[in-house]
Every structure is written in C-alpha cells, then in structure tokens.
Amino acid sequence: GENVEQHPSTLSVQEGDSAVIKCTYSDSASNYFPWYKQELGKGPQLIIDIRSNVGEKKDQRIAVTLNKTAKHFSLHITETQPEDSAVYFCAASPTDSWGKLQFGAGTQVVVTP
Amino acid sequence: EAQVTQNPRYLITVTGKKLTVTCSQNMNHEYMSWYRQDPGLGLRQIYYSMNVEVTDKGDVPEGYKVSRKEKRNFPLILESPSPNQTSLYFCASSLSGQGGAFFGQGTRLTVV
Numbered sequence: 150g151e152n153v154e155q156h157p158s159t160l161s162v163q164e165g166d167s168a169v170i171k172c173t174y175s176d177s178a179s180n181y182f183p184w185y186k187q188e189l190g191k192g193p194q195l196i197i198d199i200r201s202n203v204g205e206k207k208d209q210r211i212a213v214t215l216n217k218t219a220k221h222f223s224l225h226i227t228e229t230q231p232e233d234s235a236v237y238f239c240a241a242s243p244t245d246s247w248g249k250l251q252f253g254a255g256t257q258v259v260v261t262p
Numbered sequence: 263e264a265q266v267t268q269n270p271r272y273l274i275t276v277t278g279k280k281l282t283v284t285c286s287q288n289m290n291h292e293y294m295s296w297y298r299q300d301p302g303l304g305l306r307q308i309y310y311s312m313n314v315e316v317t318d319k320g321d322v323p324e325g326y327k328v329s330r331k332e333k334r335n336f337p338l339i340l341e342s343p344s345p346n347q348t349s350l351y352f353c354a355s356s357l358s359g360q361g362g363a364f365f366g367q368g369t370r371l372t373v374v
Contacts, residue, residue: 150321155304183362192266192352192365193305238304248293248312249320250363252304 151176153241155253162229162260170256172239173221181242182222184213186235187255193238197224229260264289268353268366275343275373283338283369285353293356294336295320295363296328298349305352311336343373 152175162168174182180201185193199206199213199222206213210229215222226233239253266287275281287294295310297320307320311330325347327339336355340347350370354363 185365190368192354192367193363194365195362198362248295248310248318250295250307251321252297252306254302254304 151179151241151243151249151251153239153251153253155239155256157256158254159257160259162258164229164231164260164262166229168226168229168233168258168260170224170237170239170258171221172223172241172253173219174241174251175220176241176243177217177220178243179241182213182215183240183242183250184211184224185238185240187238188235196237226258229258231260231262234258234260264364266353266355266364266366268351268369270369271367272370273372275371277344277373278342281340281343281371283340283351283353283371285336285338285366286334287336287353287355287364288334289355289357289364290333291355291357291364292333293358293363294330295354296326296336296338297352297354298322299352299368300349308338308351343371345373347371348373 155172183198186196187193210227212225236255269284292313296308297305306322309328311317353366356363
C-alpha cells in the first residue's frame with residue numbers, strides 16, 4: 150500500500166520568511182495530493198491540492214509542486230504570518246483504491262513575529 | 263453553512279461499554295470517511311464509504327464498525343472499546359473520494 154513520509158516534523162520560521170514542507174510517497178499509482186492545515190482544537194482544513202497531470206499549483210501565498218519521477222511533492226508558504234502557525238499534513242490518494250487517503254505524520258509550523 | 267457535525271466532542275468511557283460516535287454532513291456528499299489521529303502518526307483511515315450501503319476498510323479498521331444507511335449520516339461504532347482506542351477521531355466528507363474533504367471538529371475519546 151501507499152506510504153507517505155513528511156519532513157520536517159517541526160519548522161520554526163521568522164515572520165516574513167518562507168516555509169517549505171516536503172513529502173515523499175511510495176505508490177506510483179497515486180495521482181491526487183492534497184495538503185491540510187490543522188489549527189489547535191480544530192479539524193484539518195484543505196488548503197491546496199494537486200493532481201499528477203500538473204507540476205505546480207499556486208494560490209496566493211501558498212504553492213505546491215509535484216515531481217512524479219522522484220515521487221515527492223512540496224508545500225511552499227511565502228511571506229509567512231503568525232496565523233500560518235499550525236500543523237500541516239500532506240496526503241496521497243492512489244487511483245486504484247478510490248476513497249483511500251494516506252496521510253503524512255504532520256509538520257508543526259511556528260511563525261515567530 | 264456547509265459542515266460536518268460530529269457528536270459527542272468529548273467522551274470518557276470504560277472498557278467494553280459499546281459506544282457510537284455520530285457524523286452528519288449537509289452537503290449531499292457521496293463519500294464519507296473516519297480517521298483517528300494519534301501523536302506522531304498523523305491521520306489514519308479507519309473506514310470509508312463511497313455511497314449508501316457501500317463501505318470499505320481503511321488502514322486501521324480492527325475494533326470498529328460503520329454503517330451508511332442514509333447519505334448524510336455515517337456513524338462509527340465501537341462494540342467493545344479498549345484503552346488502545348483512546349484517540350482523537352475525525353469524520354470527513356467529500357463530493358468524490360479524491361476530492362477535497364471537509365472535516366468535522368473531532369471527537370476526543372478516552373477509554374479507561
């Protein structure tokens with residue numbers, strides 16, 4: 150089955166700097182890669198996603214890149230703000246297991262003013 | 263307002279006492295799923311459902327049951343809870359299995 154590894158587990162950045170979180174996946178059949186943000190005491194919230202026929206997707210200050218050959222994808226947050234502090238999860242979904250979603254272990258991001 | 267509603271939010275129970283965590287969505291989504299979240303392990307899928315009366319196991323289904331008799335509801339049943347099922351549980355729904363998911367607020371379960 151699919152295995153998703155996420156790094157780093159914690160990330161501390163200065164306000165205004167960029168943050169990058171990387172994930173690797175094992176199943177070459179995976180074709181959908183969402184990213185979630187979880188604030189304290191809340192459920193995960195989808196912030197951006199990418200499908201395997203696209204190499205990069207951007208939404209304001211966040212962007213996701215996908216390298217299918219290397220089987221890794223990354224989340225980039227630019228001009229970080231204190232409200233970006235949260236736990237971020239990557240996930241992968243294989244085409245042959247419709248409905249299954251495999252999550253990474255999460256990255257605690259702390260943005261210091 | 264589009265939402266996924268779980269109840270209860272917090273629950274403390276004793277080993278072996280059957281319990282049900284309810285989940286309801288108001289978006290007419292076909293796909294619903296249950297996850298458990300444990301420190302350092304991320305979210306692990308317990309069960310998912312592609313539509314009414316159609317369910318399948320996720321990665322950690324042991325000790326859990328689900329049912330999908332109506333499109334909007336997807337309850338999680340623990341027939342005989344054990345302490346290793348102490349966790350934070352999330353229900354999610356989406357238009358399709360690969361679409362973005364809406365998550366509930368979570369249910370923190372403690373089994374003593």
